[in-house]
Amino acid sequence: MGGRAISNLTADQLDSELKLSERGAADGRKNLPASGDDQLSAVEAMVVSRIDGVIGQRSNEILGVGSGQDFTTLPQDLETLAGEPQTILTQFRAKKARAQSAVGLELNNTHSDFARAYRDYRAFRIQHQLTETEPSYDTVFWRKVFFLALLFTVEVAANGWIIGQASPGGLVQGWTTALMISVLVVLTGSLIGAGPWRYLNYRGADGNGAVHRLWAVPSVVIGGLLLLLFAFYIAHYRYALSHSDLDSPAPDNILSSIASAPFQPFQQMESLLLFIIALLIGIFAVARGAHWDDPYPGYGPRHRRMEGARERAQELALGLSQEVDEAKQDADQALAEIAQRSTASVGALRQAIARTQDNAPIWDFQVLQILSEGRDAIEIYRDANREARSGKAPSYFDTDAFEDVEPPSSAEILESLQTAFARATNNITACKSQLAGARAQLEAEYHSFYDDELTPFLKNIENNATVNVRSEFDDGPAAKRAAPRVEEPVSDEPPEEPSRGPLSFKRLRGQR
Numbered sequence: 001m002g003g004r005a006i007s008n009l010t011a012d013q014l015d016s017e018l019k020l021s022e023r024g025a026a027d028g029r030k031n032l033p034a035s036g037d038d039q040l041s042a043v044e045a046m047v048v049s050r051i052d053g054v055i056g057q058r059s060n061e062i063l064g065v066g067s068g069q070d071f072t073t074l075p076q077d078l079e080t081l082a083g084e085p086q087t088i089l090t091q092f093r094a095k096k097a098r099a100q101s102a103v104g105l106e107l108n109n110t111h112s113d114f115a116r117a118y119r120d121y122r123a124f125r126i127q128h129q130l131t132e133t134e135p136s137y138d139t140v141f142w143r144k145v146f147f148l149a150l151l152f153t154v155e156v157a158a159n160g161w162i163i164g165q166a167s168p169g170g171l172v173q174g175w176t177t178a179l180m181i182s183v184l185v186v187l188t189g190s191l192i193g194a195g196p197w198r199y200l201n202y203r204g205a206d207g208n209g210a211v212h213r214l215w216a217v218p219s220v221v222i223g224g225l226l227l228l229l230f231a232f233y234i235a236h237y238r239y240a241l242s243h244s245d246l247d248s249p250a251p252d253n254i255l256s257s258i259a260s261a262p263f264q265p266f267q268q269m270e271s272l273l274l275f276i277i278a279l280l281i282g283i284f285a286v287a288r289g290a291h292w293d294d295p296y297p298g299y300g301p302r303h304r305r306m307e308g309a310r311e312r313a314q315e316l317a318l319g320l321s322q323e324v325d326e327a328k329q330d331a332d333q334a335l336a337e338i339a340q341r342s343t344a345s346v347g348a349l350r351q352a353i354a355r356t357q358d359n360a361p362i363w364d365f366q367v368l369q370i371l372s373e374g375r376d377a378i379e380i381y382r383d384a385n386r387e388a389r390s391g392k393a394p395s396y397f398d399t400d401a402f403e404d405v406e407p408p409s410s411a412e413i414l415e416s417l418q419t420a421f422a423r424a425t426n427n428i429t430a431c432k433s434q435l436a437g438a439r440a441q442l443e444a445e446y447h448s449f450y451d452d453e454l455t456p457f458l459k460n461i462e463n464n465a466t467v468n469v470r471s472e473f474d475d476g477p478a479a480k481r482a483a484p485r486v487e488e489p490v491s492d493e494p495p496e497e498p499s500r501g502p503l504s505f506k507r508l509r510g511q512r
Contacts, residue, residue: 009054011376014047024381028388035392043381044401051374055407058366062359078427081342085438088334092442095327096449099320107316114309121306124298127205135294135303147288148190155182155281159234162270181234181278185227189282192223193289198297231278232258238274239265317454328446335435335442342431346424353417360410367407374402 015021023043027033033041040048125131138144159178196219203209236257257264265271294300356363378401386393408416 009370009373011373011380014050014373014377015380018043018046020377020381021384024384025388028385031389031391033394035394037394038396040401044378047374047377047381048401048405051370051402052405055367055370058370062363062366077345078342078424078431081338082427082431082434084338085335085434088331089438089442092327092331093445096324099323100453103316103320107313107320110309110313110316114306114313117302117306117309121302124302128203128296130296130299135299137291137294137300144292148186151281151284151288152182152186155185155277158277159274162238162274177237181230185230185278185282186285188223188226188230189285190289192220193286194292196220196223197286197290198295202297227279227282231275231282232262234278235265235271235275239268239271242268321454324449328442331442335439339435342428346428349417349421349424353414353421356410356414356417360414363410371402371405375400
């Protein structure tokens with residue numbers, strides 16, 4: 001049988017693994033296959049299949065990953081890849097359309113809400129002559145509450161400590177009285193500041209603010225007298241406690257004492273200190289109440305409604321832009337994968353051609369050796385079958401079992417690969433052209449979404465909306481230098497503001 005080119009495949013090894021001698025003898029004793037049969041027996045077919053598998057394995061080992069036959073469908077595969085960019089582009093359009101459909105109605109409604117709030121805000125500024133001022137208020141609720149709580153805590157601590165030292169009931173009675181007075185002082189001051197104090201400078205629509213001052217001024221005076229009464233009360237209470245016996249009940253003639261001798265407690269430093277603290281806390285409470293919202297009544301709520309509508313529209317638009325960005329990212333990734341797959345396929349084909357050229361002699365020699373080992377293995381089976389059978393052996397025993405097995409030669413494989421490479425080169429050019437066109441179209445539609453579709457949704461909803469509202473009524477030098485503008489009454493839509501463009505989400509894309 002000659003030298004063995006493949007150490008792990010010999011006829012003897014096949015005989016040992018497949019028990020060809022034993023199977024041949026067993027079939028021969030049964031006169032199988034029959035003398036008239038012209039088809040290979042099951043054992044022979046198994047040997048032929050085994051040899052065919054070994055040839056395919058050796059093709060992969062010698063010629064590289066995949067034999068020449070693995071590349072016969074490459075041109076068709078590249079033709080299929082050439083159509084996928086348009087499919088990816090269609091998928092991007094579908095995702096963009098679904099995202100727009102999901103939020104389009106809500107975004108339009110929010111834009112209408114902003115336009116309505118803007119008109120109300122603008123008309124309020126014109127009517128109340130607030131074109132030179134911006135709303136000013138604390139937007140953090142806990143911070144506003146904290147300052148009121150701080151005032152209350154300081155008043156309770158000061159009153160409780162000073163009163164408790166002189167109270168016959170000790171600190172408990174002192175803190176109880178301090179708590180009551182502190183609540184009255186802080187609450188009264190806050191109500192004065194949040195209510196009548198803010199209406200002292202209220203101009204009202206079309207200048208009718210004097211009507212509100214008719215009740216605001218008396219209310220402020222009454223509130224101030226109440227704060228003064230509470231301050232006198234706490235001072236007289238402390239003075240009365242300091243001049244009472246330890247077992248005496250709490251004094252109940254404070255109001256009459258205030259009426260008869262209002263300044264008598266100031267002879268005592270502690271009472272004077274309580275009086276000053278109560279007045280200061282009351283004044284601070286008035287200031288805190290006045291600035292709980294914008295000091296001008298009605299200005300803050302209108303500004304918040306406008307800002308809230310603008311922020312809701314921006315949030316919806318930002319969510320829409322994020323979905324479109326994700327769709328764009330998925331499309332870019334899919335196009336990159338197609339480019340990578342096509343390049344890798346052609347690269348593998350180049351490698352197969354190079355390895356076939358380098359290993360052609362080895363391949364041709366080893367194919368012949370493998371077939372030779374297969375024929376010897378078949379002869380082992382047939383010889384054992386002939387010796388054991390009592391009848392005539394089938395006539396096909398004299399024919400070559402591998403006559404239909406014709407592995408391609410290296411020249412044939414190389415020719416097939418080169419033919420496939422020529423077709424693949426043309427197809428990959430078309431694939432690259434489709435990729436470039438799809439990428440260009442994808443970028444164009446992506447930017448068109450921001451420039452032509454999303455921006456109109458956000459027309460006149462800008463980050464600097466408040467500043468631009470002020471600039472509409474500016475009569476200073478900057479306004480005189482600007483282009484002439486015809487003043488119009490309040491319209492149904494927010495006015496055009498040429499100083500800045502609408503909110504651009506391109507900047508958001510760049511930041512991400």
